Structures are given as structure tokens and as C-alpha cells.
Amino acid sequence: MKMTFRWYGSQYDPIPLQYIKQIPGATGLMGAMDWIPVGQVWPQEEIRSYVDEVHAAGLEVEVIESVNVHEDIKLGKPSRDEYIKNYCATLENLAQFGIKVVVYNFMPVFDWLRTELNHVNPDGSTCLYYDHEKLAGMTPQDIVKATLDGSSFPLPGWEPDRMAHLDEVMAEYTAMTEDGLRENYRYFLEGIIPTCERVGIRMAVHPDDPAWPLFGIPRICNKESDLEKIVGLVDSAANSLCVCSGSLGSNPENDVPGIFRRFGERGRIAAAHVRNVRYLGDKHFQEAAHLSSDGNLDMHAIMRAIHDACPNAYVRPDHGRMIWGESGRAGYPLYDRALGLVYLNGLYEAISKEDSR
Numbered sequence: 046m047k048m049t050f051r052w053y054g055s056q057y058d059p060i061p062l063q064y065i066k067q068i069p070g071a072t073g074l075m076g077a078m079d080w081i082p083v084g085q086v087w088p089q090e091e092i093r094s095y096v097d098e099v100h101a102a103g104l105e106v107e108v109i110e111s112v113n114v115h116e117d118i119k120l121g122k123p124s125r126d127e128y129i130k131n132y133c134a135t136l137e138n139l140a141q142f143g144i145k146v147v148v149y150n151f152m153p154v155f156d157w158l159r160t161e162l163n164h165v166n167p168d169g170s171t172c173l174y175y176d177h178e179k180l181a182g183m184t185p186q187d188i189v190k191a192t193l194d195g196s197s198f199p200l201p202g203w204e205p206d207r208m209a210h211l212d213e214v215m216a217e218y219t220a221m222t223e224d225g226l227r228e229n230y231r232y233f234l235e236g237i238i239p240t241c242e243r244v245g246i247r248m249a250v251h252p253d254d255p256a257w258p259l260f261g262i263p264r265i266c267n268k269e270s271d272l273e274k275i276v277g278l279v280d281s282a283a284n285s286l287c288v289c290s291g292s293l294g295s296n297p298e299n300d301v302p303g304i305f306r307r308f309g310e311r312g313r314i315a316a317a318h319v320r321n322v323r324y325l326g327d328k329h330f331q332e333a334a335h336l337s338s339d340g341n342l343d344m345h346a347i348m349r350a351i352h353d354a355c356p357n358a359y360v361r362p363d364h365g366r367m368i369w370g371e372s373g374r375a376g377y378p379l380y381d382r383a384l385g386l387v388y389l390n391g392l393y394e395a396i397s398k399e400d401s402r
């Protein structure tokens with residue numbers, strides 16, 4: 046296991062690399078370069094400068110998140126071929142700088158979504174929060190406004206220029222079915238996987254967050270049977286998963302440790318986001334501290350499954366709460382994620398040592 050930490054780049058992330066380096070057991074990053082507009086080829090100079098900066102801080106960067114898939118690819122428009130060509134060029138550029146895994150998603154229109162970014166807990170901490178009933182009373186425009194107003198940082202998946210065309214994009218999906226979306230997904234994978242195999246990059250799809258459709262638009266990556274179909278679209282180790290315990294775990298019917306175990310044993314998990322979630326009702330949850338007893342997921346069982354089934358996966362703690370007066374990007378503070386990282390490493394060390402006795 047390689048334990049990593051998400052970092053948005055020195056211009057957009059308030060957390061200095063040095064602080065990440067100071068977290069015991071953090072060896073590298075899952076990098077993000079959200080400022081590059083979706084669909085464009087990532088310039089070599091930008092990748093070089095990001096990677097050089099990370100290396101200079103004594104950290105590795107072998108995983109990049111947020112190489113986003115253009116909506117035209119998901120919609121199957123004629124322009125998709127051009128965007129797929131650009132995506133391949135980006136993969137070639139990333140490979141030149143040592144990137145081995147690319148985390149992405151295939152969620153139409155909305156990336157992750159919460160009804161509150163700064164939900165206040167009784168102990169004064171704040172966390173991300175989701176209540177489907179509240180969402181039912183909101184239009185897509187309402188949720189975009191609430192989300193953008195709730196953050197003083199640019200949010201991946203909520204780029205203002207993309208959100209400005211929300212009505213048009215949503216209208217384009219009215220006739221889309223799950224099978225249709227999956228066929229467009231197959232076309233995308235068939236277009237990029239040969240490049241991945243040639244340059245040594247594994248694609249790792251992040252599940253839908255939360256794990257159900259939103260505003261009547263299909264979503265095809267939120268349960269075990271979905272993941273099974275996705276790994277079957279192109280049978281290659283380069284077509285892999287980034288299993289996110291909190292995203293899949295938002296639906297209590299998902300057996301998260303079992304998913305880690307079953308896909309890990311088949312060599313189809315390249316990366317993992319590990320965090321806890323607390324159920325408050327049907328499609329109603331809040332994000333918890335990483336500790337098992339703070340939420341409803343068994344973090345020991347998850348780390349045990351990673352240890353046994355996909356020990357070579359890149360892992361990172363996922364969203365954290367805001368604690369100790371920290372202010373920063375919702376879900377991506379330093380303190381609580383650092384606590385999560387150290388806790389996950391502690392579980393992993395205990396599991397490894399128990400086994401070697």
C-alpha cells in the first residue's frame with residue numbers, strides 16, 4: 046500500500062506541501078490540477094512544474110485525480126473523437142512524468158453532490174452532509190448556487206463556466222438511458238485503453254457520489270453490479286477502479302469490504318479513497334471522522350480487505366471534518382485528514398504484524 050494525500054497545487058490549496066510531508070507515513074500525493082479546462086490536452090510544462098514541486102518537497106506523485114471526461118464523450122456526440130484524442134495525449138504527457146494511475150469519473154453533469162458543505166456538529170466541527178429530502182425541494186440551479194456559495198475555493202466538478210450551461214447540458218440527457226450511457230463509456234474506454242497499456246497508466250474510475258441517480262439523470266457506477274459491468278467493458282488491468290468507501294458506502298446496501306476484496310483479488314483496484322460515513326436515514330447521511338465508531342463503516346474490515354486483496358493499491362484518506370478552528374476547502378482540511386491517514390496506517394500496521402507473527 047502506498048499512503049497518499051490529495052493536493053490541489055500551490056495556487057489553489059491552502060495546505061503547504063511541507064505540512065503534508067510532516068504527516069507520519071504520508072509518502073506521496075494523489076495530485077489534482079483542476080485548473081486545466083476539461084477536454085484540453087494537459088501541457089507538459091504544467092505537469093512538469095507540478096511534479097517538480099512535489100518531488101522537491103520529498104513526496105511522490107504517481108497518481109493524478111481529476112482528468113475529467115468531457116460531457117460530449119458521455120453524451121456520445123460526434124465531437125467525442127476529438128476529446129478522446131486529447132485525453133490520450135494527456136495520458137501520454139502524464140506518463141512522461143512518472144504518473145502511473147489516473148483517477149476519473151463518468152458521472153453525467155454532477156460530480157459529487159452534498160446538500161450542506163459546512164454542517165455544524167454538536168462538538169463544533171463541521172462536515173459535508175446530504176439529505177435527499179432537502180434536495181427534492183431544490184432545482185439543479187439551487188444546488189449549484191448553494192454549493193458555489195458554500196465554498197471560498199473553486200470546487201472540482203462545479204466549474205462555473207460548465208455550470209453556466211447547466212440547463213442545456215441537462216436537457217441533452219433527457220433521452221439518455223443507463224445502457225446508452227454505458228455504451229458511450231465503452232466507446233471512451235476502447236479509445237483510451239490501448240494508449241494506457243502502451244504508456245503504463247492504469248485508469249481508476251471513482252464511483253458516483255452519492256451512490257444514486259440525481260435529478261433523473263442516469264448514473265452507472267454506484268453498486269457492485271455496476272462495477273462488474275465496467276470492468277467487463279474492456280478486459281484490461283488498465284481498466285480499473287478507484288474504490289471510494291464513502292461514496293459506495295453512502296448506500297448501506299453496498300458491501301464495501303466485500304467490494305474491495307472481490308475486485309482486489311482480480312487485480313482491478315488501482316486506487317482507494319478510504320473514509321467513514323454515518324447513516325441518518327434513507328438517502329440521508331453525514332461524513333464522519335475516519336474512526337469506525339464515529340460512523341457506520343467497519344474501517345478495520347476495509348483495511349484488512351486492502352491488505353489481503355490489493356496491497357499494491359494507492360490509498361488516501363478521503364474527506365475530513367473541519368476541526369480545531371481550521372478553515373479551508375470543504376472536505377479537504379489538513380488536520381482531520383491527517384488524523385485519518387495516521388489511523389488508517391495504524392490499522393494497516395496492526396493487520397500486517399498480526400499476520401507475520
Ligand SMILES: [Mn+2]
Nearest residue numbers: 289292318363
Ligand atoms: Mn472519494
